[in-house]
Amino acid sequence: MLDKIGQTQNMRQVAGTIPIHHRYTLGVAGERFFRALRDEGRLLAAPCARCKVALLPPKMYCERCFRETSEEWVEVSGPGRVRSFTVLRYDLDGQPLDAPQIVALLEWPGIRGGLLHRLGEIAPGAVRTGMAAEPVWARQRTGALTDISHFRPSSD
Amino acid sequence: MPYKNRVAVVGAGLTKFMRRALETSKELAFEGASAALEDAGLTIDDIDCVVSVTAPEAFDGVHMNGEYLADGAGAWGKPYMRTYVGGGSGVFGLVTGWYHIASGHFDTCLVVAEEKMSPALPHPQGCFNAIYDQFTERPLGVNLLWIFSLEMNRYMQTYGVPMETFARVAQKNKRNGLDHPSAQSGVAADLDIEDIMASEIMAWPVQRLMVSPVSDGGGAMVLVSERFARRLSKPPVWIEGVGWNLDTSYWTNRDLYYPRYVEKAARMAYEMAGISDPRRDIHIAEPYDPFAYKELHHLEGLMLADKGQAPKLLEQGFWDRDTETGIPASPSGGLLGVGNPIAAAGMMKCAEIYWQLQGEAGPRQVKREVRRGLAQAWGDLMQVGTVVVMGK
Numbered sequence: 001m002l003d004k005i006g007q008t009q010n011m012r013q014v015a016g017t018i019p020i021h022h023r024y025t026l027g028v029a030g031e032r033f034f035r036a037l038r039d040e041g042r043l044l045a046a047p048c049a050r051c052k053v054a055l056l057p058p059k060m061y062c063e064r065c066f067r068e069t070s071e072e073w074v075e076v077s078g079p080g081r082v083r084s085f086t087v088l089r090y091d092l093d094g095q096p097l098d099a100p101q102i103v104a105l106l107e108w109p110g111i112r113g114g115l116l117h118r119l120g121e122i123a124p125g126a127v128r129t130g131m132a133a134e135p136v137w138a139r140q141r142t143g144a145l146t147d148i149s150h151f152r153p154s155s156d
Numbered sequence: 157m158p159y160k161n162r163v164a165v166v167g168a169g170l171t172k173f174m175r176r177a178l179e180t181s182k183e184l185a186f187e188g189a190s191a192a193l194e195d196a197g198l199t200i201d202d203i204d205c206v207v208s209v210t211a212p213e214a215f216d217g218v219h220m221n222g223e224y225l226a227d228g229a230g231a232w233g234k235p236y237m238r239t240y241v242g243g244g245s246g247v248f249g250l251v252t253g254w255y256h257i258a259s260g261h262f263d264t265c266l267v268v269a270e271e272k273m274s275p276a277l278p279h280p281q282g283c284f285n286a287i288y289d290q291f292t293e294r295p296l297g298v299n300l301l302w303i304f305s306l307e308m309n310r311y312m313q314t315y316g317v318p319m320e321t322f323a324r325v326a327q328k329n330k331r332n333g334l335d336h337p338s339a340q341s342g343v344a345a346d347l348d349i350e351d352i353m354a355s356e357i358m359a360w361p362v363q364r365l366m367v368s369p370v371s372d373g374g375g376a377m378v379l380v381s382e383r384f385a386r387r388l389s390k391p392p393v394w395i396e397g398v399g400w401n402l403d404t405s406y407w408t409n410r411d412l413y414y415p416r417y418v419e420k421a422a423r424m425a426y427e428m429a430g431i432s433d434p435r436r437d438i439h440i441a442e443p444y445d446p447f448a449y450k451e452l453h454h455l456e457g458l459m460l461a462d463k464g465q466a467p468k469l470l471e472q473g474f475w476d477r478d479t480e481t482g483i484p485a486s487p488s489g490g491l492l493g494v495g496n497p498i499a500a501a502g503m504m505k506c507a508e509i510y511w512q513l514q515g516e517a518g519p520r521q522v523k524r525e526v527r528r529g530l531a532q533a534w535g536d537l538m539q540v541g542t543v544v545v546m547g548k
Contacts (some may be wrong), residue, residue, distance in 0.1 A: 014290065014291070016290055016294070018214060018282065018283065018285070018286040019282040019285055019286070020214060020217075020276045020277060020278075020279075020280070020282035020283055021277055022217030022275040022276060022277065023274075023275055023277055024180075024217060024275050025176070025177065025178050025179070025180065025274075025275075026178075026180075027178065027179055027180035027182070027183050028178060028179055028180075028183055029183070030180065031178065060179075060183050060186060061183075061186045061190075061228070063227035063232045064232055064233070065200065066186075066189070066190070066193075066199070066200035066230045066232075068190075
C-alpha cells in the first residue's frame with residue numbers, strides 16, 4: 001500500500017477557484033469609527049458603562065458584560081505605548097522584504113483593546129516595550145486602518 | 157431517560173432579516189443573542205456555555221467564522237463551540253445546545269445563529285458551486301438552483317403534482333410572513349397564484365417566487381436544565397426529541413422523490429419523544445422550505461403526510477395557519493415568507509415553535525390547540541436532515 005501512494009511524477013493537477021469575491025460592510029460601530037478616522041483624523045473609543053473602560057477599536061457591544069456600549073464615544077488622546085512588537089523579514093508569500101518592517105501592539109491607559117499597527121521612523125534594534133508612540137496620518141485618508149500610515153516614537 | 161438533564165427552552169430572539177445588513181456578522185449575532193436573553197429574562201452571567209451556528213463561511217468571507225463570531229455570540233470566558241451542518245445548522249444548533257445540557261455538564265446554554273450572505277459576490281450561489289466535486293459536477297457550473305430543480309422535477313413527475321400546487325405553498329408562506337416582525341422587506345407578500353406562476357423560470361421547473369431569497373440575519377435561543385427552568389416564572393417548553401441523519405452525498409445515488417434523511421431524523425426524534433403517531437401527536441410544524449416543493453417533500457419525510465399526499469392535503473387547507481383539524485405548516489412564513497439567512501432561518505423555525513407553544517406568536521398564533529410541534533431543517537450537501545420536537 002505504501003508503494004502505491006506518493007507517486008506524484010505523473011499526477012495531473014487542475015486549476016480551480018471558488019467563484020466569489022467579497023464586499024464587507026463596516027458594521028454599526030465600524031462605520032462611525034472609520035468615518036471619524038477619515039473625516040476628523042480622530043481615534044475614537046466606545047465606553048462600556050458597566051466595565052468602566054473604553055473599547056478600541058469601538059464595538060457595538062462589550063464582549064465581557066455583553067451589553068451595548070455607550071453612544072457617547074470618547075477620543076483616544078495622548079500617545080500609545082508599545083506592549084509588544086516584532087520585526088518582519090519576509091512578506092505574506094514568503095519573499096524577503098526589501099527592508100525589515102516593525103509591527104507593534106499599541107495600548108492606551110483606560111482603554112481595553114488597542115491597535116495593531118506598523119511602527120516607523122525608528123531602527124528595529126531601538127524599539128523597546130513600553131515606549132511611547134503616536135500616529136502619523138496618511139496624506140490621503142479613505143476611511144481605513146491605513147489612514148494611519150504608521151506610528152512613530154514620541155515623547156510621553 | 158438515559159440523559160442527566162431534561163432540557164427546556166426559555167427564550168428566543170431574532171433580528172430583522174435583510175437583503176444587506178449594515179451590521180457585521182458579529183453584530184448580527186449580538187443582536188440576536190441579546191433579544192433571546194431579554195426574552196428569557198436572563199443575562200450573559202446566567203449562561204454556562206455558548207453554541208454558535210452559521211452556514212458556509214464563504215458567505216461572510218471570514219475564514220474560521222465560528223471563532224470570528226465568538227464575542228458577538230457572548231462566548232467570552234465560556235465553553236464555546238460552533239456546530240455546522242450547512243443549511244441544517246439552525247436546527248442542529250438546538251440539538252447541540254440540547255446535548256450540552258442533557259449531558260449534565262451545564263445548566264444553561266445560549267445557542268446563537270448568524271448568517272451574512274450579502275458579502276459574497278457576484279452571487280452566494282458561487283459558494284454553492286464549490287461544495288460539489290471539482291471533476292464531476294463543478295465543471296458544469298453547478299449551483300443549488302439547478303440541483304434542486306432536478307429533485308423538484310422528480311417529485312413532480314412521480315406524483316403528477318401540478319405547478320399551481322407549488323405556487324400555492326409560496327402563496328401560503330408569503331402571506332404568513334406578512335405577520336412576522338423579522339420578515340425581509342418584499343419577501344412577505346400577498347400574491348395571486350397567477351403572479352407566482354408568471355414569475356421567471358430560473359432553472360425549470362424552479363421559478364423565482366418559489367425560491368427563498370438571499371438574506372442577512374441573526375437569532376438565538378436560550379436552553380436550560382429542568383432544575384434551572386423551575387426557578388423561572390415563565391413555564392418552559394421542553395425539548396422532547398432530537399434527530400439528525402445523513403443520506404448519501406451523491407445526487408446520482410438518491411431517490412430524489414423522497415427525503416429519506418428527513419424520515420430517519422424524524423424517526424429518531426419521535427422515538428425519543430415517545431411519539432408513535434406523528435399525525436396525532438405533532439400539532440404544528442415548521443418544515444424547511446427554501447423552495448416551495450421542499451415544504452411538501454419534507455412534510456412527507458416527516459411522516460406528517462403519506463408519500464405523495466402532501467400536495468392533496470395542501471389543497472384541502474390542511475397545512476394552513478388557521479386550520480382547525482390539520483397541522484399548520486410554516487405558520488411563521490418560513491424561508492419563503494420571512495427570508496433565508498441560512499442558519500438564522502433554521503433558528504427562526506425553532507423560535508416559531510417555541511413562541512407558538514407559549515401562545516406568544518401574536519397575529520401568527522395558530523387557531524388549533526398546540527401542545528407539541530417540530531422544526532426541521534435540511535442542508536450540508538443537501539443530504540442532512542435535522543429535527544427538533546418541542547412540547548409543553
